[in-house]
Amino acid sequence: MSLLKSLAEDREEALRQYMICEGCRLCDNTCPVWPTLSMKPLVSPGEVVLLANLCYDHRDCYYACPYIAPHPFNVDVPQVNRNLRLDVYSALTLRLRETIGKIIFALLFVPIIAMWAIFLPNVFRGGPISFYNLMPKDVILASGFTVLAYLVGFALYIIIKYNSMIGGEYRPKLSALPASIVDWLRHSWFETMHYPGEWWSRTRLVYHLLIFYGFALDLIATILGSIYEDVLGVPSPFPLSNPTVVIGILGGAMLVAGSVIALAARYSSIKVQRFERVGALDVMLAVEVLLVGATGLLTLGYRLAGMAPATYLALLVHLTMIYVLFVTALHSTTLPHVILRPYSLWIYNSVVVPSPARPQTHALVNLPGHKRVRKPIEYFRRPRR
Amino acid sequence: MSVTPGILEDHYDFIIAGHGNAALTAAAAACDRGKSVLVLEAAPEDFYGGNSRYVEVYRAAHRGEFGVHYARPDDVYTEDDYYNDIVSRNEGDTDPKVARVLADRSLETMKWLATHGIKFTNIVFGHRNWDPDMGRSGFRILDGGMMLMRTLLRNINRTGGRCRFLYNAKVVDMELEGMQFRRAVVEYMGSKTLKIAGDNLVIASGSFVANLQKMREIYGPAFDNFKIRGAQYNTGEPLFAMMRHGAATVGDMHYVHAPGQDARAPRFNGGISMRVDAPPVGVVLNKYGLRFHDEGEDLWIKKYSKWGYYIIDQPDQLGFSIWDSKGWGLFTPTYLPPISANSLEELVNKLTEFGLENPAQALETIRGFNRACPPYKGESIDLGVLDGRATTGITPRKSNWSIPIDTPPFYAYPMRPGVTFVYWSLRVDEHARVLHESGNPFPNIYAAGESMFATVFRKAYIGGGGIGVGATFGIIAAHEGGWL
Numbered sequence: 001m002s003l004l005k006s007l008a009e010d011r012e013e014a015l016r017q018y019m020i021c022e023g024c025r026l027c028d029n030t031c032p033v034w035p036t037l038s039m040k041p042l043v044s045p046g047e048v049v050l051l052a053n054l055c056y057d058h059r060d061c062y063y064a065c066p067y068i069a070p071h072p073f074n075v076d077v078p079q080v081n082r083n084l085r086l087d088v089y090s091a092l093t094l095r096l097r098e099t100i101g102k103i104i105f106a107l108l109f110v111p112i113i114a115m116w117a118i119f120l121p122n123v124f125r126g127g128p129i130s131f132y133n134l135m136p137k138d139v140i141l142a143s144g145f146t147v148l149a150y151l152v153g154f155a156l157y158i159i160i161k162y163n164s165m166i167g168g169e170y171r172p173k174l175s176a177l178p179a180s181i182v183d184w185l186r187h188s189w190f191e192t193m194h195y196p197g198e199w200w201s202r203t204r205l206v207y208h209l210l211i212f213y214g215f216a217l218d219l220i221a222t223i224l225g226s227i228y229e230d231v232l233g234v235p236s237p238f239p240l241s242n243p244t245v246v247i248g249i250l251g252g253a254m255l256v257a258g259s260v261i262a263l264a265a266r267y268s269s270i271k272v273q274r275f276e277r278v279g280a281l282d283v284m285l286a287v288e289v290l291l292v293g294a295t296g297l298l299t300l301g302y303r304l305a306g307m308a309p310a311t312y313l314a315l316l317v318h319l320t321m322i323y324v325l326f327v328t329a330l331h332s333t334t335l336p337h338v339i340l341r342p343y344s345l346w347i348y349n350s351v352v353v354p355s356p357a358r359p360q361t362h363a364l365v366n367l368p369g370h371k372r373v374r375k376p377i378e379y380f381r382r383p384r385r
Numbered sequence: 386m387s388v389t390p391g392i393l394e395d396h397y398d399f400i401i402a403g404h405g406n407a408a409l410t411a412a413a414a415a416c417d418r419g420k421s422v423l424v425l426e427a428a429p430e431d432f433y434g435g436n437s438r439y440v441e442v443y444r445a446a447h448r449g450e451f452g453v454h455y456a457r458p459d460d461v462y463t464e465d466d467y468y469n470d471i472v473s474r475n476e477g478d479t480d481p482k483v484a485r486v487l488a489d490r491s492l493e494t495m496k497w498l499a500t501h502g503i504k505f506t507n508i509v510f511g512h513r514n515w516d517p518d519m520g521r522s523g524f525r526i527l528d529g530g531m532m533l534m535r536t537l538l539r540n541i542n543r544t545g546g547r548c549r550f551l552y553n554a555k556v557v558d559m560e561l562e563g564m565q566f567r568r569a570v571v572e573y574m575g576s577k578t579l580k581i582a583g584d585n586l587v588i589a590s591g592s593f594v595a596n597l598q599k600m601r602e603i604y605g606p607a608f609d610n611f612k613i614r615g616a617q618y619n620t621g622e623p624l625f626a627m628m629r630h631g632a633a634t635v636g637d638m639h640y641v642h643a644p645g646q647d648a649r650a651p652r653f654n655g656g657i658s659m660r661v662d663a664p665p666v667g668v669v670l671n672k673y674g675l676r677f678h679d680e681g682e683d684l685w686i687k688k689y690s691k692w693g694y695y696i697i698d699q700p701d702q703l704g705f706s707i708w709d710s711k712g713w714g715l716f717t718p719t720y721l722p723p724i725s726a727n728s729l730e731e732l733v734n735k736l737t738e739f740g741l742e743n744p745a746q747a748l749e750t751i752r753g754f755n756r757a758c759p760p761y762k763g764e765s766i767d768l769g770v771l772d773g774r775a776t777t778g779i780t781p782r783k784s785n786w787s788i789p790i791d792t793p794p795f796y797a798y799p800m801r802p803g804v805t806f807v808y809w810s811l812r813v814d815e816h817a818r819v820l821h822e823s824g825n826p827f828p829n830i831y832a833a834g835e836s837m838f839a840t841v842f843r844k845a846y847i848g849g850g851g852i853g854v855g856a857t858f859g860i861i862a863a864h865e866g867g868w869l
Contacts, residue, residue: 019658019718019719019720019721019722020658020720021658022658022717022718022720023657023658023659023660023717023718023719023720024656024657024658025717026439026441026528026529026530026531026657027528027529027532029506029527029528030528042713042718042722060528060532061528063528063531063532063535064528064529064531064532065531066434066438066439066529066530066531066656067656067658069431070429070431070432071432071654072651072654073658073720365504365505365506365507365524
């Protein structure tokens with residue numbers, strides 16, 4: 001089945017299910033999808049795409065829904081949104097499994113082979129350990145900026161395509177940007193999960209935070225390193241006491257922990273809501289994140305232990321893994337997710353939140369059970385005899 | 386934990402017929418007391434809960450301690466207010482002792498539910514169920530009835546009780562010794578008959594509106610035109626069995642709670658997504674193209690449940706709710722898109738496919754209605770207040786929100802009576818014990834929820850009262866059983 005046909009079919013299915021939701025709304029406290037849905041009487045095909053990107057896959061609405069199978073209406077909004085997100089992401093990115101995709105994918109491995117071919121002999125160089133003994137600084141910088149430019153260009157392309165998909169009425173406003181950044185950094189909408197006992201849905205928040213901030217810390221460490229070297233004139237490699245190294249280790253450890261928890265959660269969660277269509281991709285990305293974090297820590301460990309060839313070898317593997325991770329992230333669901341999730345939330349904060357058509361938010365009533373109480377309250381003061 | 390007949394115990398402290406809100410609160414309360422409980426559900430495990438799947442609002446008396454959702458900050462809703470609401474809406478036709486218990490225990494019941502994991506939110510302006518009255522007294526159950534039942538199920542065995550669930554098991558009779566309940570006769574998987582002994586029986590199996598045979602007896606062939614909004618397993622066998630044992634009943638089997646339901650809905654389980662909320666923005670015609678009731682009589686929240694009941698009296702139990710593009714966005718649409726057309730002629734012609742017999746008369750009625758509307762200059766219509774825009778010179782008149790149907794595209798929903806429950810049930814005393822015709826209670830047979838609903842509500846129910854009678858009397862039954 002071609003991807004575009006699948007997108008059209010999943011849109012139809014989403015429109016059908018949202019018409020049922022329009023009349024019911026029992027679950028409208030769970031996430032930003034429902035306030036957006038209530039803005040007009042009929043859902044448009046473009047709006048469906050926005051809704052899919054506002055869906056956090058909590059599955060609370062699934063568990064609250066009276067119309068799930070075996071009911072003939074057969075509603076499963078998280079599933080429909082997962083399908084739609086995958087369709088949209090596939091339409092936005094290069095398609096790995098399509099014919100042209102295969103050639104491009106093959107070409108992407110040329111730089112890796114070239115890197116190993118050119119720099120492998122440097123592994124056995126003597127002298128004090130410096131990464132620049134393995135690879136000249138200019139090469140590292142040039143390849144880094146090439147990947148960065150490619151990433152920025154791709155991100156812009158995704159946003160332009162996405163804007164044309166969701167229709168003209170949903171555009172972000174600058175005034176809503178601060179609130180959206182806070183929401184993004186705080187993972188605000190993750191907090192609304194409250195289905196009792198689904199411990200693994202809470203682990204999603206844990207591993208997402210770990211990987212998100214692990215990457216952020218490693219990015220900060222990289223920038224800080226270049227500031228130390230090029231601005232302050234402190235030559236690399238840095239000692240263990242340097243903030244760059246401390247932050248880098250912390251970030252790496254968070255990546256390792258996050259990806260391990262992600263894999264564990266995947267294999268122990270209930271099957272009914274597991275998304276098999278991207279199952280292999282999710283596992284691959286988690287493993288890649290794990291390898292990036294682990295090889296980074298390994299490189300650092302060998303360097304601090306003063307083992308030169310092992311350090312260089314680990315560094316080559318580490319750089320390879322970073323490159324593979326970026327390539328697969330760019331050409332799979334990850335980059336669209338990283339861009340479109342905060343972008344859609346920004347649209348939500350710009351268009352939906354200030355809208356008078358949106359119902360006010362519901363507040364939880366402060367009752368003892370909202371903090372879990374093990375011992376039930378006494379309904380009758382004294383049992384009647 | 387669900388069980389099969391092979392591993393049933395010889396005897397249970399509580400046998401509970403049903404698996405909805407009333408049954409599960411009773412089961413949880415009995416488990417809290419360390420009792421052994423068997424819950425018998427007629428539906429398969431994937432489809433438990435009956436009408437509780439669709440519930441949303443709980444009504445409670447309060448003193449403003451929640452501080453979140455009142456029309457005015459100093460608003461309170463006392464137990465007396467609740468009681469007076471019940472009495473006035475039912476025109477005094479209620480059991481004062483039982484109604485008093487419902488009102489007095491409402492806040493405690495909510496706290497009890499909260500300690501069992503149920504969360505409540507306020508009802509805000511703009512929500513479908515908002516009106517000044519509900520905004521003051523109602524609380525939304527967070528994520529509705531499915532989440533209520535899932536949460537209770539999950540927390541039910543936490544406190545040391547032994548609760549077991551047998552699905553596909555319908556209570557068809559009970560064996561009594563004198564007035565004492567001894568054994569429940571259960572039909573398992575439609576054929577196998579089991580006899581299960583228990584100390585107490587709680588009947589929380591809802592009403593009988595999905596019992597096709599019984600409903601046909603009451604309504605005759607007209608019943609074939611009805612939609613049942615709830616589950617198809619709501620067949621009322623325990624109620625009829627209790628009647629055979631001489632239990633007293635109360636209420637009128639002919640009086641149903643029935644909103645207008647989309648005629649294209651499935652026979653069962655259409656639920657709330659199929660409710661037609663369009664009448665106040667337009668007109669409602671019968672199959673001969675005539676109006677038959679005031680569409681703007683009162684706030685929609687007070688009137689929606691009556692439209693199915695009005696349609697029962699119309700030929701072939703068919704109604705058509707018609708409005709135009711000005712009305713879009715003022716009400717929640719149903720699952721299926723409305724029938725639409727760019728001219729009224731085209732619309733009424735399309736409606737002939739759905740049973741409209743006299744399109745010329747329909748056209749004439751709509752035009753007559755348009756002429757009778759007060760002049761309309763594009764002002765916005767607010768269905769939350771009675772705006773007094775009444776028609777002049779037509780019968781029946783439309784008292785509020787009358788705007789001419791003249792801006793294409795035009796829309797219509799075909800409507801059928803959507804039966805939700807019936808104002809008839811077993812009669813209980815204030816301890817939730819089922820009463821015998823002689824006036825004495827059965828000592829160990831209890832009823833909760835829709836099965837004893839008409840003890841309190843006989844003329845009208847008030848929003849949030851349904852969960853109230855289920856949870857309050859479910860808990861009371863579980864607390865009374867074994868003490869008396």
